[in-house]
Amino acid sequence: MPLRDALFRPVRAGNAFEETVERLMQAIRLGVVPPGERLPAERELATRLGVSRVTLREAIRSLQDAGIVESRRGRYGGTFVNAELPASLPGRRVEVPELLDALTLRTVLETGAAECAAGRSLGPGERRNLRARLAECSSAELAEYRRKDSRLHLAIAESTGSASLTGAIADVRMRVNELLERIPLLPPNLAHSNDQHELVVTRILDGDAEGARRAMAEHLDGTASLLRGFLS
Structure with missing residues (x-):
């Protein structure tokens, strides 16, 4: 199974928002969707994750607020991973x-x-x-x-x-x-x-x-x- 398919698999119903955020962050951290590239289209992503578009939008908005992704309008718009991601969170690295x-x-x-x-x-x-x-x-x-x-x-x-x-x-x-x-x-x-x-x-x-x-x-x-x- 391609890595992208493995990451964008259906989430469980109980914590749909949290697991959607987790899957998006995994894809970004693992470089499956690297800085500067666009996430799959909203309709496709919601279908693959098995979540409503409302849940997906809430997850994406949360990542926007955290400075991780940005939304662009227009013919070539969509949700893009920021070219420069936020610096590592404070404190020592968590293994x-x-x-x-x-x-x-x-x-x-x-x-x-x-x-x-x-x-x-x-x-x-x-x-x-x-x-x-x-x-x-x-x-x-x-x-x-x-x-x-x-x-x-x-x-x-x-x-x-x-x-x-x-x-x-x-x-x-x-x-x-x-x-x-x-x-x-x-x-x-x-x-x-x-x-x-x-x-x-x-x-x-x-x-x-x-x-x-x-x-x-x-x-x-x-x-x-x-x-x-x-x-x-």
């Missing part, structure tokens, strides 16, 4: 094994925490805390989003009643936050994350352990797609 290690550990810990929290009989204070952290994250401004997002995830960990698990999640969250600081905040992703957060918390409060695990796994997959796309 792929390091990235995958952090993402794997986070998935194991946080899906387990969601399942565990849903399996407990939560008290009124614990339930109020989850709802309050969810509301804070949903209404957070861009500048505060990652801090409020972290607080919600830690509140879920606290709901397990395990100080050791909460500490382990706090540690891995520090690692993941260092990685997140290297990529742009993408409003469509934040809106999607807020919807996923609400589903995770609802499953926990309903006592649906398996549903909470699945909802958390899908949420973390979306973040992982963006990190792999921008950093690996």
